[in-house]
Amino acid sequence: xxxxxxxxxxxxxxxxxxxxxxxxxxxxxxxxxxxxxxxxxxxxxxxxxxxxxxxxxxxxxxxxxxxxxxxxxxxxxxxxxxxxxxxxxxxxxxxxxxxxxxxxxxxxxxxxxxxxxxxxxxxxxxxxxxxxxxxxxxxxxxxxxxxxxxxxxxxxxxxxxxxxxxxxxxxxxxxxxxxxxxxxxxxxxxxxxxxxxxxxxxxxxxxxxxxxxxxxxxxxxxxxxxxxxxxxxxxxxxxxxxxxxxxxxxxxxxxxxxxxxxxxxxxxxxxxxxxxxxxxxxxxxxxxxxxxxxxxxxxxxxxxxxxxxxxxxxxxxxxxxxxxxxxxxxxxxxxxxxxxxxxxxxxxxxxxxxxxxxxxxxxxxxxxxxxxxxxxxxxxxxxxxxx
Amino acid sequence: xxxxxxxxxxxxxxxxxxxxxxxxxxxxxxxxxxxxxxxxxxxxxxxxxxxxxxxxxxxxxxxxxxxxxxxxxxxxxxxxxxxxxxxxxxxxxxxxxxxxxxxxxxxxxxxxxxxxxxxxxxxxxxxxxxxxxxxxxxxxxxxxxxxxxxxxxxxxxxxxxxxxxxxxxxxxxxxxxxxxxxxxxxxxxxxxxxxxxxxxxxxxxxxxxxxxxxxxxxxxxxxxxxxxxxxxxxxxxxxxxxxxxxxxxxxxxxxxxxxxxxxxxxxxxxxxxxxxxxxxxxxxxxxxxxxxxxxxxxxxxxxxxxxxxxxxxxxxxxxxxxxxxxxxxxxxxxxxxxxxxxxxxxxxxxxxxxxxxxxxxxxxxxxxxxxxxxxxxxxxxxxxxxxxxxxxxxxxx
Numbered sequence: 001x002x003x004x005x006x007x008x009x010x011x012x013x014x015x016x017x018x019x020x021x022x023x024x025x026x027x028x029x030x031x032x033x034x035x036x037x038x039x040x041x042x043x044x045x046x047x048x049x050x051x052x053x054x055x056x057x058x059x060x061x062x063x064x065x066x067x068x069x070x071x072x073x074x075x076x077x078x079x080x081x082x083x084x085x086x087x088x089x090x091x092x093x094x095x096x097x098x099x100x101x102x103x104x105x106x107x108x109x110x111x112x113x114x115x116x117x118x119x120x121x122x123x124x125x126x127x128x129x130x131x132x133x134x135x136x137x138x139x140x141x142x143x144x145x146x147x148x149x150x151x152x153x154x155x156x157x158x159x160x161x162x163x164x165x166x167x168x169x170x171x172x173x174x175x176x177x178x179x180x181x182x183x184x185x186x187x188x189x190x191x192x193x194x195x196x197x198x199x200x201x202x203x204x205x206x207x208x209x210x211x212x213x214x215x216x217x218x219x220x221x222x223x224x225x226x227x228x229x230x231x232x233x234x235x236x237x238x239x240x241x242x243x244x245x246x247x248x249x250x251x252x253x254x255x256x257x258x259x260x261x262x263x264x265x266x267x268x269x270x271x272x273x274x275x276x277x278x279x280x281x282x283x284x285x286x287x288x289x290x291x292x293x294x295x296x297x298x299x300x301x302x303x304x305x306x307x308x309x310x311x312x313x314x315x316x317x318x319x320x321x322x323x324x325x326x327x328x329x330x331x332x333x334x335x336x337x338x339x340x341x342x343x344x345x346x347x348x349x350x351x352x353x354x355x356x357x358x359x360x361x362x363x364x365x366x367x368x369x370x371x372x373x374x375x376x377x378x379x380x381x382x383x384x385x386x387x
Numbered sequence: 388x389x390x391x392x393x394x395x396x397x398x399x400x401x402x403x404x405x406x407x408x409x410x411x412x413x414x415x416x417x418x419x420x421x422x423x424x425x426x427x428x429x430x431x432x433x434x435x436x437x438x439x440x441x442x443x444x445x446x447x448x449x450x451x452x453x454x455x456x457x458x459x460x461x462x463x464x465x466x467x468x469x470x471x472x473x474x475x476x477x478x479x480x481x482x483x484x485x486x487x488x489x490x491x492x493x494x495x496x497x498x499x500x501x502x503x504x505x506x507x508x509x510x511x512x513x514x515x516x517x518x519x520x521x522x523x524x525x526x527x528x529x530x531x532x533x534x535x536x537x538x539x540x541x542x543x544x545x546x547x548x549x550x551x552x553x554x555x556x557x558x559x560x561x562x563x564x565x566x567x568x569x570x571x572x573x574x575x576x577x578x579x580x581x582x583x584x585x586x587x588x589x590x591x592x593x594x595x596x597x598x599x600x601x602x603x604x605x606x607x608x609x610x611x612x613x614x615x616x617x618x619x620x621x622x623x624x625x626x627x628x629x630x631x632x633x634x635x636x637x638x639x640x641x642x643x644x645x646x647x648x649x650x651x652x653x654x655x656x657x658x659x660x661x662x663x664x665x666x667x668x669x670x671x672x673x674x675x676x677x678x679x680x681x682x683x684x685x686x687x688x689x690x691x692x693x694x695x696x697x698x699x700x701x702x703x704x705x706x707x708x709x710x711x712x713x714x715x716x717x718x719x720x721x722x723x724x725x726x727x728x729x730x731x732x733x734x735x736x737x738x739x740x741x742x743x744x745x746x747x748x749x750x751x752x753x754x755x756x757x758x759x760x761x762x763x764x765x766x767x768x769x770x771x772x773x774x775x776x777x778x779x780x781x782x783x784x
Contacts, residue, residue, distance in 0.1 A: 019783045039604055044781055051784040061721060243783055250784050 006356030048246035069198035079219030088138030151285025152296030161191030181252030204248030208241035263294035303384035458554030479521035558587030575673030652693035
């Protein structure tokens with residue numbers, strides 16, 4: 001089996017599983033309990049928080065563990081909206097955000113907020129100038145993802161952060177779920193006030209996420225309760241999840257340096273091979289080393305249905321994705337790809353191949369061979385004429 | 388072109404033997420502080436210290452040096468061959484890569500070596516012109532420049548430095564002898580410890596632990612605070628005194644309004660004995676005059692009466708706000724405010740006496756077996772050696 005759907009989720013690192021198993025067996029106290037079993041769990045969380053903080057170059061106190069990326073995105077945006085409604089009622093985001101940002105924005109529109117959805121270029125990138133133009137006296141938050149989950153395009157978050165430094169009252173949220181563990185993420189240096197991370201995209205467990213909240217930023221919590229996580233996130237902490245997250249974060253940090261150049265290399269060679277075979281296909285997003293994440297490749301086969309390609313590849317033992325996993329069950333073509341100017345016929349024939357830290361060169365070669373085998377068959381059935 | 392860091396220290400105040408002691412101690416402390424950066428070189432030369440950050444880059448090393456007492460100023464510097472082209476290039480580089488680029492500058496050149504073929508004036512002019520050309524928008528201001536770019540030609544090598552990052556000042560830790568800090572876990576005592584280290588004291592700390600009336604988390608908090616203080620003074624020996632027996636005895640036998648006074652007198656005795664054993668010459672406390680009931684002058688009198696050793700109170704003239712500011716700056720505040728019971732709050736009487744009397748304290752205390760209690764507490768004290776490197780409890784990450 002060749003697993004190339006790592007942007008949907010990753011296989012937990014065996015070391016992560018070992019740590020979590022050990023924690024579940026031995027460190028099962030409630031971190032809020034006063035006795036030493038609780039104290040031990042509390043100290044474990046502290047050490048885990050410090051380990052994660054180091055990977056980002058931020059203070060451990062700025063990190064809050066959540067149930068995942070979706071919760072962190074909800075908390076960041078709704079938390080700011082509730083806390084700072086007095087400053088204005090305008091939010092800025094892009095047309096290509098993940099559903100857990102996009103849908104939150106839609107909800108807030110229903111609650112009377114004005115939201116600007118910035119367009120993107122053919123590569124799926126937002127223009128810093130457009131961000132600047134969109135800002136008004138009423139703007140309280142700008143939310144832009146770091147790496148797009150469908151195409152891998154890197155957004156100019158560093159430049160946007162620099163721009164927003166001139167607007168101290170406007171907060172900047174970055175969804176870094178797809179970039180953390182793959183690219184450098186430096187919220188403090190980049191002027192990012194709120195940052196979203198997720199565990200299961202970096203060979204950690206599902207059900208755990210993390211947000212960085214810059215010191216001085218206040219958020220209205222989504223959940224009311226026992227006041228855990230400095231009151232930002234009530235509910236007994238997911239101790240094994242937090243330990244697993246930290247383990248995965250540290251280990252991704254170590255392995256990234258070797259994996260990144262290899263991923264770029266394999267991706268480039270796959271693109272070369274595919275475009276040589278079919279000139280009508282479209283490679284989506286920016287695939288350059290400066291502009292695209294190393295691990296994601298989005299390819300459109302006009303005239304074919306992505307779902308069919310996914311299943312055909314599955315028969316060959318290759319697991320890839322149609323659009324992003326979270327939205328791939330819908331019938332509609334991808335909102336992100338449409339925003340990039342693809343026509344519907346091309347958008348619906350798009351698959352995403354995404355690598356993880358366990359991906360090998362052999363995996364990519366097998367994927368290439370499988371595509372070269374199944375695509376012509378499908379094209380024949382669908383009467384799509386290649387060359 | 389070699390990147391170096393120039394460390395300046397308070398040379399003016401020192402004379403004779405003191406100066407050599409001071410310098411040696413400072414170099415030793417810098418070595419100790421830079422242990423986490425293997426390969427870093429520290430060299431004392433021309434009455435200053437040059438640090439070669441090696442592969443680590445200047446930034447983390449600059450940060451570490453800014454936490455060493457005795458350091459008055461730190462400057463990123465460059466060493467080049469004594470050659471006009473190399474000097475010019477290094478000068479432009481230094482100005483361009485300053486943390487905040489200056490809008491005005493002047494060049495101050497010095498020739499220790501008169502064989503260098505250009506006079507200081509010529510160096511000033513040539514380098515000044517190069518910087519004007521190489522850095523956009525910069526102007527010369529000979530009277531109040533934002534940046535004084537120093538160039539020192541010394542034989543075959545020339546040193547350049549500009550930006551002066553202020554250091555913490557003070558005296559190198561260890562140059563003033565040893566003190567024993569009474570570390571409670573509150574906001575004040577870590578600040579008092581910090582300030583005594585700033586004046587060159589080598590620090591040990593004593594903490595009173597009343598399990599089960601105070602929790603192990605309270606003890607861990609004190610260990611964490613002590614570790615934070617090692618940033619400024621290296622390894623700290625922490626003495627954790629079992630205090631439960633003393634507190635219960637006082638509670639059983641003494642008048643409630645004098646509980647705190649007598650408890651503190653007992654703490655003084657135990658601390659004094661611990662200090663004597665460790666060859667510390669003074670106690671340090673976080674008291675500030677009139678802050679709480681136990682810090683009135685009457686109270687200090689009643690408490691001092693129990694000890695002979697000098698008691699230093701570095702916070703005596705400070706307001707709570709000022710203390711909190713330092714506490715935040717040295718990074719202990721957030722830990723200090725964690726809400727665990729400490730031994731002073733557990734047995735807090737409803738109405739403590741604010742003006743305790745010495746004779747009354749002595750009289751009430753006569754019901755206690757003072758000598759036995761002190762001896763047993765000191766003998767059962769746990770010593771913890773706290774180093775800057777955190778020994779992680781869990782090996783998971």
